[in-house]
Amino acid sequence: MSKGNFEDFLGAMSALQKKGKTFVVVTLVKQIGSSPQEVGARAIISANGLEYGTVGGGKVENRAIQEAKKMITEKTRYLFTDWNLQKDIGMTCGGVVSFFFELFEQEHPFHVAVFGAGHIAQEFVRLLLKLDCKVSCFDPRREWLDKLPTSSKLTTLCTEDMASEVTKLPERSFVTLMTMGHGTDLPVLIETMKHRDRFSYVGNVGSHQKYLRLRNDLKQAGIPEDVIEKFYCPMGEDFGGNSPVEIAFSIIAQILRTKDQIFGRSNEAST
Template sequence: MDLRHDQIPEIALDWHRAGRGAVLATVVETWGSAPRQPGSQLVIDGSGQIMGSVSGGCVEGAVITEAQEALADGTPRLLTFGVSDETAFTVGLACGGTIRILLEPVGAVLPEPMLADLVVARAARAPRAYLVNLETWERRLTAGPGDPLADVIAARMRADRSGMEEGGWFAAIHNPGLRLVVVGAVHIAQPLVQMARACGYDCTLIDPRETFGSAARFPGEKILDDWPDEALAALGPDARTAVVTLTHDPKLDDPAICAALASDVFYLGCLGSTRTHAKRLDRLAAAGFTPAQIARIHAPVGLNIGAKSPAEIAVSIMAQITQVLRQG
């Protein structure tokens, strides 16, 4: 397993099943300039080994000690820490704050089957919310629909924001990772994938033209040389996927657009002038797409900020993707 900090539930399950013991530490609430946001997690095993972070390093030592005690007595804990201004400065903050951290021993408190279900859902890119009541210790895993907190969960999933709700409920949001698929390995794509990665997106370039989609032009990037609709079908675009077409060539852009419109992608943006887009709309209508489907397309792509250079256009595209993701 790739032991990344975004795989804390997976690591906790592995450690528990290996007999090492595992306690999940989760930031549930913050005040002021806290180092980590609600939902941030750390896992601690019985020997004190850790993965993840709940504070950037300023309270981890105390959390480890409490976690080992929680493993010993099999009870959950709520810890509150104040981060001083002086300590905050050492972890890159201008001022201090307060954080509240939930400790849950896996097995004794957090049921192994519930954690296993969460891990399976995450692997399948299925969004889930883990709900725990900090007053009654009731727990459940939910996708939202049909749950008493469905509306709250939906809003938090859109915002990627874990946190407290009325009645003592803490909602930990587990969304699939964000993905950006760029069709057309052109000059705009070079700064765009760099910016998208900085914003937390996993990026894939699609271009069957060897001259464009080369490792020399995009070192380290994932490049698919299949036809765009075939490549998109293999990627399985979903509601956490954005698609941007940049080729200017209908033979390449149109198959990708059709595939994206047939999926649940949250954003579809297409490069081209207003005139080019008008012709595109005529082709899509002739292909049987409804006005509502066609209205999902953002074109000309990007926010209208007067962008001129490839990097500026990439900024406008990334800004529009962010706007749609967060505001709908």
């Protein structure tokens, strides 16, 4: 792999990591006889398929993609395998190739997107920063964003078009809506629900009455009924009062419970 290609390869890895994607790097490490690629050829494969590069195309690459997807599902860290291209892959050439597969799994910190920087968000973000997570906060009001603490874990963006930021969020983000009101929540929620499968959690602050209104608005926006079911409103566990800090605690509890269900619960305890 040339220097230029290697830099492109590293750039592709970095882009996938920023998106929060788990992927497998496949490297051709040895060949005997003829093969469709030279030693050193690399490919990056995610659950969606080939993301970058090639290890030969055709049948051998399809087999590599299948193996990589299996590793992602089973969380296999490494795999070294030899394939006879004729007997194992069904190709006409009779060479033997050796591949090394390495899993790059998305690890925590998890990412929480906070749309709104008002009273609840002020408490919520401060609690989030005590956890092993990254936080993004969006609001059109600079004065409210400036009230948030400074932290390497926190990114803020002052924008009138919060909905346009949804598709830029890392995959598996936890998306929380607590803007100035229904009129500013709804465009963000509609855009989020259009891409619901990308996110681990979607929640909107509000009452049961607001939930009914949001459901109707989502239906009017063309969101399928089965997708509409996949968001929380009222957001948060059913405990505590209506003060911003208690609401923030209840949302944190719901997010942590959801995270444990998706990623598994850590058994490590600190002293």
